[in-house]
Amino acid sequence: MRILADASMPLVEKLASLCQAAGYAVEFDTFQGRQPNAAQLAVAEVLLIRSITRVDQTLLDQAPQLRWLGTATIGTEHVDTDAVQARGICFHSTPGVNAQAVGDYVASAIAALTEHLGHLPSRSGRKMAAIVGAGHTGRAAGSRLRAFGYHVSYYDPPIAAAFTEHPVPVHADWQRVVDADVISIHVPLIADGLYPTVGLFDETTLLSLADDTILINASRGPVVSEAGLRAAKAREQQLRVILDVWEHEPIIAADLLPYLTFATPHIAGHSVAGKVGGTLQLFQLFTQWAGWTVAFPDLAQLLGAMADLPKPPVIHAERAPSAVELASWVLSIYDIRADDERLRQAPATASEFDALRRHYPARAELSTLQLQPAAWQLEGNWPQRLRLLKGS
Numbered sequence: 008m009r010i011l012a013d014a015s016m017p018l019v020e021k022l023a024s025l026c027q028a029a030g031y032a033v034e035f036d037t038f039q040g041r042q043p044n045a046a047q048l049a050v051a052e053v054l055l056i057r058s059i060t061r062v063d064q065t066l067l068d069q070a071p072q073l074r075w076l077g078t079a080t081i082g083t084e085h086v087d088t089d090a091v092q093a094r095g096i097c098f099h100s101t102p103g104v105n106a107q108a109v110g111d112y113v114a115s116a117i118a119a120l121t122e123h124l125g126h127l128p129s130r131s132g133r134k135m136a137a138i139v140g141a142g143h144t145g146r147a148a149g150s151r152l153r154a155f156g157y158h159v160s161y162y163d164p165p166i167a168a169a170f171t172e173h174p175v176p177v178h179a180d181w182q183r184v185v186d187a188d189v190i191s192i193h194v195p196l197i198a199d200g201l202y203p204t205v206g207l208f209d210e211t212t213l214l215s216l217a218d219d220t221i222l223i224n225a226s227r228g229p230v231v232s233e234a235g236l237r238a239a240k241a242r243e244q245q246l247r248v249i250l251d252v253w254e255h256e257p258i259i260a261a262d263l264l265p266y267l268t269f270a271t272p273h274i275a276g277h278s279v280a281g282k283v284g285g286t287l288q289l290f291q292l293f294t295q296w297a298g299w300t301v302a303f304p305d306l307a308q309l310l311g312a313m314a315d316l317p318k319p320p321v322i323h324a325e326r327a328p329s330a331v332e333l334a335s336w337v338l339s340i341y342d343i344r345a346d347d348e349r350l351r352q353a354p355a356t357a358s359e360f361d362a363l364r365r366h367y368p369a370r371a372e373l374s375t376l377q378l379q380p381a382a383w384q385l386e387g388n389w390p391q392r393l394r395l396l397k398g399s
């Protein structure tokens with residue numbers, strides 16, 4: 008089987024070699040950058056991609072042998088699924104695979120603001136947070152915000168309309184979203200239908216937000232209108248906007264940088280566990296489809312064998328933390344400010360954007376937080392808050 012994979016998928020070569028070691032005939036090749044070249048596509052039977060590779064009719068026409076396509080991402084809008092289906096190609100994404108990392112991103116943004124202000128940010132004093140999209144990443148973000156002490160509501164009209172059981176209560180009250188102190192966006196990119204998300208936060212909505220509202224977008228760029236943000240900037244509206252994703256990626260809205268509280272190059276999901284988990288899931292799905300029996304290590308074993316994974320320090324705290332102390336624990340594991348700094352210092356070009364992502368430093372997850380045992384951890388709501396912070 009000829010497997011072609013994005014070269015920046017961690018451990019992809021190792022997992023391909025495990026297939027070979029199990030006795031299966033695998034010819035393995037990788038591609039650099041956004042699109043594979045025509046010679047590679049001409050022979051590929053299996054294609055493993057990330058969010059930057061566009062799979063459309065043009066690519067499919069170049070890949071006549073393609074039978075299995077996998078993207079190590081949650082989002083799938085870069086794949087023309089109708090065209091893929093029409094060709095009879097089996098397609099898989101990796102739902103939820105980097106959701107914990109996205110939750111950590113939101114936690115780090117709040118932690119950095121808490122440290123800056125000296126208290127948990129809440130313009131209304133009511134500590135209201137609205138998650139937009141109650142799926143994997145939205146719930147992971149909601150869990151961290153609850154750990155910080157926010158009252159979290161989940162806006163998700165598609166789920167609300169379906170009246171099905173869901174892991175968290177959902178609502179369809181938009182006013183509750185725009186009134187919140189923190190709004191964190193976690194929807195797929197949807198252009199049409201009953202619940203489109205493109206332009207969900209358009210100029211009118213953005214201009215209606217109260218000063219000091221925190222708006223975090225770690226979903227897809229076109230969900231928040233950059234023109235709308237420009238209008239808010241022109242009016243000197245005091246929003247605290249955190250953007251991980253951009254309307255015209257890989258081009259960022261460089262003119263907005265001075266207005267943004269934190270700006271990052273689409274790395275919210277880029278923990279090592281999130282990325283390795285994506286590679287592993289794709290190999291598991293592909294080998295299952297192929298009818299192969301390969302004993303892959305589990306995610307913990309794969310991570311344990313990685314030498315460059317940061318080891319978070321053990322935190323000693325004899326009493327329950329203040330919001331600022333809790334924030335410092337989060338920042339000791341993942342500090343969004345370092346990502347923000349790297350983006351601001353790099354030239355605002357497409358190639359630099361891609362390079363920042365390709366050379367992203369190894370990042371641990373909040374689930375690795377280690378506390379020296381102390382009595383307070385068993386008192387009040389701390390057992391729950393600590394679990395929520397770690398996303399468990």
Ligand SMILES: NC(=O)C1=CN([C@@H]2O[C@H](COP(=O)(O)OP(=O)(O)OC[C@H]3O[C@@H](n4cnc5c(N)ncnc54)[C@H](O)[C@@H]3O)[C@@H](O)[C@H]2O)C=CC1
Pocket residue numbers: 081082083102103105106109139140141142143144145146162163164165166193194195196197202203204225226227251252273274275276277
């Ligand atoms: N910045 C990054 O690094 C990452 C970004 N993402 C993006 O985040 C998106 C969401 O990921 P998950 O939470 O894992 O997806 P999911 O599929 O688990 O959940 C998405 C939720 O959004 C809801 N939704 C759909 N349309 C909506 C609307 N108009 N208003 C409110 N809610 C709506 C759905 O009902 C669903 O519950 C992905 O599709 C991807 O585009 C995902 C991972 C990493």
Ligand SMILES: O=C(O)C(=O)[C@H](O)COP(=O)(O)O
Pocket residue numbers: 056057058059079080081082083105273275276277
């Ligand atoms: O999973 C998704 O959806 C994402 O946006 C990814 O975290 C983006 O990662 P890459 O595949 O572009 O590295």
